[in-house]
Amino acid sequence: MSTHNNNLVPLPFKHTQPLATLADDILAHLANTSESTHPDALRPDALAWQHLRLRAFAHSGLPLVHKDSGPLLEQYYAQLSFILTKLPSETPLTFPWYPLFISPSSLPSTSASGAFPPTAASAAPLAPPLALPSLEYERAGVLYDLAAVHAALGTERTRNDEAGIKAAIAAFQTAAGVLTHLLTLLPRLHASLHGGPAPADLSAPTVTALRDLCLAQAQEVAWQKAVMDRLKNGTVAKIAARVAELYALARGAAELARAGTADAQPFAFPEDTIRYLAIKEAHFGAVAQYRRAIDDLGANRYGDELGRLQLAEDKLQEAGKLGRRGVPDAVVRDLKASRASPLPLVLVVLLMLARGGTDAEDNNLIYLSPPTPASSLPPIPPATLARATLPPTLAAPLAHLRAPAIFAALVPRQVAEVLELWEDRKRGWVDERVEARARALECRAAGLLTQLHLPSSLEASHQPLGVPPAVLDAAARVQAEGGVARLEAMMQDVRRVAGVNARMLKEATDTLDRESTADAAHRAGHGPPRWTRPSSDAAAQPLRERAQQLEAVLRTAGDSDALVRAKFGEWEAALRVLEGGRDALAREVPASGGGAGGNGRGEGEGEGEGDAQRDRARRALRALLDQLADLRAARARVVDAARTSIAQCEIRERVLREAERRAAEGRARGGEDEGEGEGVGVGAREGSGLEEWEELLEGEGERLMRVWDEEMRRSALTLPTSDSPTRQAQHSLLASASATPSAAQQARERATAHYATAGDKFVEMLQNLQEGLAFYAKLGKLLGELRDACRSFDYARTAEAQDLARALSAAPSLSPPPPSSAPAPAPAPGTPRRRTPAAAAPPARGPQGQGQGQGGEATPRRSTRRAAQAQAQAQVQDGPASPAPSAVKTPARSKKKAAAPAAASANAKEEEEEETREEEEAGEREEVPAAAAAVGGWDPSQGIRFG
Structure with a gap:
């Protein structure tokens, strides 16, 4: 059904593209990430995913507007929710979705079959699809299209009988409920993008505007039903006031989406859509005032009646000034005529004002009821009959899986995350509580031996001639590892990779600076009031903070490299001697001057005791x-x-049992908890994370590390100390030697210790350089990710700036009034003020077609009031008059006022009007809750009940 024959509009659909290689791509991803399940075992599940997506969106990338499309999309949504318990939301797969309103100058429309008509706009979208590697993005697109299907079904229902009206209300309320649920999932979508630009058409203001549009249209259909049931004028006015209020909220949210917020990019809502919302807002504001004016007439509140009629005329004129381009013809016809009244609502109001205009002087003279100013009119309290309704299949999707769950064989995602965290903890425990303590003990032992010049001094004393074995061992290590040439090559490699990392960091910061310069130029060109998107400093703050962190890490690594180079310069000469082998060392290590076993003082001096x-x-x-x-x-x-031992320790079965226990507890709590936890993990609720597994991990870790902590404690007790036997034996050896060692002996010991230490320094520098290369490799990966993120940020911000610049250059503002950045707050109860305009036509008095007759109003009979005024006029001018003819009955209150003095008439009039208003409001309070109660107990499959 075309929107030109309908005064309600559907939601625009989100186009997508078929993914012909979805199964192959997901299997390739699982082959690299899944360690417990072979990809071939998951092929049927991957094919089922691909087939289900194709059924949901067909080859056109759009769901069909059919009663069977809703359950199909709900099933796909449930499968995606289950998949999110097995896989992380960030995947290498990208899901392409076109932005909303691919035709920027027209309202959304549906053909008879429910699909977009084959126009140029739908065949060749004006904007390219946005493909994001996020399962949350795919789920949000599915959920939105489900709401669009329900809204389209609501517009296609024939609303000239009670069954059609109930079905239409149910469809719009369900669409609003789905969009409300989508709003709760948007934070997960934004979190899955890790600070990247979120889709502007899936921002909170955009979804809120479309949600309020669905609620407004549901309330409008409920208003139509109230007119058909001939409810009191005051009740109908309250329902119409709520319609106007909802259209005002939708319009305010749409304008906020166009302007953008700190958390959302600007989204170019079509002008026709905002014009449609503004006309509906003004129209239903007029309808509410007109109906309340009829109510005031029946209660003899003549001043309020004229004031409300004047206010209704102002709102209708406001609707006419907004223009009609792009607005459905049925909406324009609602302002003109209906079956119940051949006169347009504008003309009806003008005729009533014209009749009342001649009586303005009468009101002033007789009834003391001048037209009430708009600011003094009592506000019309809105009556809410339409509410967002979420289907149970979306509230608890995992409980409504009607097919085998996809990837049920995979380990749940949170279990996999817990096991990954366990592996990280084990590596950390090995590093910190075993290897680090062992290295510390080794350093203490090596320091003590170096302090005692052992074993070089022992070998020098035992072998006064030739090269000591400790020095030969050091030379062998240096030669085996490549010597000085290898150290120089590795230092050159370290300098090279450090330079590559520095260039990547500079490229990342230059990209951010370039984008900031471009944004500043746009802001200066368009002016800060119009260029409302977040500044580059605010948008790029996470990236700049990350760049500063990595820059500090890179600077610290450079300082460490400088220390290694300084150490190499200090020991290079000794290392080259070691590299020369025995001959070079024989030239550098002097003899002590004596034979084997001598002390350098003579041949026979060392003999004897x-x-x-x-x-x-x-x-x-x-x-x-x-x-x-x-x-x-x-x-x-x-x-x-x-x-x-630590690497082989597994807690997989323990974690799986615990996860199943928590999942069972979640199911026992009911579907609400399950709905909150879907997509987070098995049995997990929204906001929960791995911290709830800390107790289990810490307990298992303590049991695992208890034995190794004890082993390292015993090893520390055996370390030599200052009064250890090793030091005492060294002192005994020195005491047994000559009291004054010769210079040759001292030189030999120093040379032996020097070259032995050089061998240790070579090994130390080699390890430092190897660690440096590994460190720069990891840092390079992080810097590459930062550079790519900055490039993506620059690309997205540039595209966003171009779109915003085009929107600012091409989109004229609606007039009047200028758009506001947020919906106006509802007035406080009892506050006299002009109500926000609303747009729709007054009701007819009988069943009508959905495209016609929903806006016209029949002119109420005014003979009673005119007769009373005529009689009062005659009494004032010509004295008492004869009773009015029986065909025209004068209200008792009017006769009473005419006979009383002017002051007494004014007081009595106020008292009687207050009594009448209280009686009418009591009747309306009885009537509105009856209709609202019927709405509150409605069955989503049956629509809404009234009366």
């Missing part, structure tokens, strides 16, 4: 060094055993 004492000291020291070496080897074996 002194030599025996030195030999005993050497053997004791050698035994202690061997014992220390055994302890160090045992500690290394403990570290290896701990590394292997």
